[in-house]
Amino acid sequence: MHAHNSHEHDEPESWVSQLGYAEDPETPLTADTFPSKSGGRPAWMNPEHVLSAEQVTCGNCDQPMVLLVQLYTPEDQPSEAFHRTVYVFCCKKGSCIKKDWTKSFKVFRSQLPRENPYWPPPGDESEDEDAMDTDFTPKQFKAPTLCVICGLAGTKQCGRCHSTHYCSRAHQLADWNECKHKMFCGKTSDESVDRLRKAQVFGEKEIVSEAEGREVEKLEEEKYRKKIQEAGTVEEEEDDVEYDDAPVDSKVSVDDTFLQFQLRLELNPDQVLRYDRVEYDMPDREPLWVQKDQKPSNIPACEKCGGVRTFEFQILSTILNFLAVSHTSEDSLDWGSLYVYTCKHNCALTDVFTPEYIWKQDFSADGMRLGGEAPPKKSSA
Ligand SMILES: [Zn+2]
Ligand SMILES: [Zn+2]
Ligand SMILES: [Zn+2]
Ligand SMILES: [Zn+2]
Secondary structure, eight states: OOOTTOOOOOSGGGOOOEEEEEEOOSSOOOGGGOOOEESSSOOOSSTTOOOOGGGGBOTTTOSBOEEEEEEEOOOSSSGGGSEEEEEEEEOSOHHHHHHHGGGSEEEEEEEEOSSOSSSOOOOOTTSOSTTSOOOOOOOOOOOOOBOTTTOSBOOEEOTTTSOOEESSHHHHHHHHHTSOHHHHTTSOOOHHHHHHHHTTSOOOEEEEEEEOOTHHHHHHHHHHHHHHHHHHHHHHHHHHHTOTTOOOOTHHHHHHHHHHHHHHHHHSTTEEEEEOOOOTTSOOOOOOOSSSSSOOSOOOOOTTTOOOEEEEEEEEGGGGGGSOOOOOGGGOOOOSEEEEEEETTOOOOSSSEEEEEEEEEOOOHHHHHHTOSOOOOSOOO
16 A cells, blocks of 8 residues: 555655555456455465464355455565555355344455575665675475365365365365356366356455545634534424423434544545554554444454554445455445544564454444435545
8 A cells, every 4th residue: 555665654644545446457466466446356475374264254154255355565664564565355145244244354464585495585676676686596386276266275186187276175165166167177268257256256456555635624624613503503493392301311422423434434534444543652553433332442452462453444335345345235345434443553464464453343334324325435536
């Protein structure tokens, strides 16, 4: 999301959120391009070690989850995090998320130092092009086989052709029946197979980022004050008619959180993600909450180093428009916002992946009602 040497923030006041937008990729989002993207198969930053279906299984339906988002978020320090990618997986089934969402999302952090066996160190821009490292030789290793459906470790294979790999029985079956492997087993498959396989995971978009812009704050304040006034008037009228005896309750502050959220979204309605990870010495940032309730009471410590986790980014409901999943309405995916918390100090990883934390907020019924229209779900582009 943010590149090296982009940290020009002198004071916390000058910090603005980076907004992520989903766009059609101009070039393939392969691992060597360190992509930030939604959907598709994971682009593994560490090409030798990849996640297996066992690590990314939905606790509700026991099926492998699919990639929702991966963000490339390099850090200047520590040096282990020179390359850094956060992977977010979720179950495709809305019914699982409704049942117990905590079992249907997984987040992993992966890091590589500048000098690593896989990718040449990027040249220093201040140097001549000729002076760039040209003697880099990538490590020779046996590339892991990948599931043709979801891109997780392909530890199983088709028993007939032995050349098509799967992460799980579930994806083997999906390939056989829905993606025509039944027809193409042992033969060269045509383009339609690729399309059918892609349809088994979320639609792939590049996530490009842009600073939210500081004028937002003034504009927002003005609009916010206006909205509060309007909302106040509506509330009073309703009270007069129907709820004469009702005391002034906390609905105003529910409204408050939701209105702020709605205003931020209205200013840049196409945003699908908000990135807010701060410098190590800066005060933590508060996410843009969808409602005042349903906040996490406690963010568990980093499982690796025991240190605190801080808020890094949130995935908005607007991303649902780009995932291209078709399902019945009762099984549709839905959330107000997903909040990802990661180890504040970016501890060094002894394994390739370390789990991080995710929280989900829904739109509250109050917020939806009092806020008038639902927050934008359709891209206006
Ligand atoms: Zn599930
Ligand atoms: Zn798979
Ligand atoms: Zn086969
Ligand atoms: Zn840690």
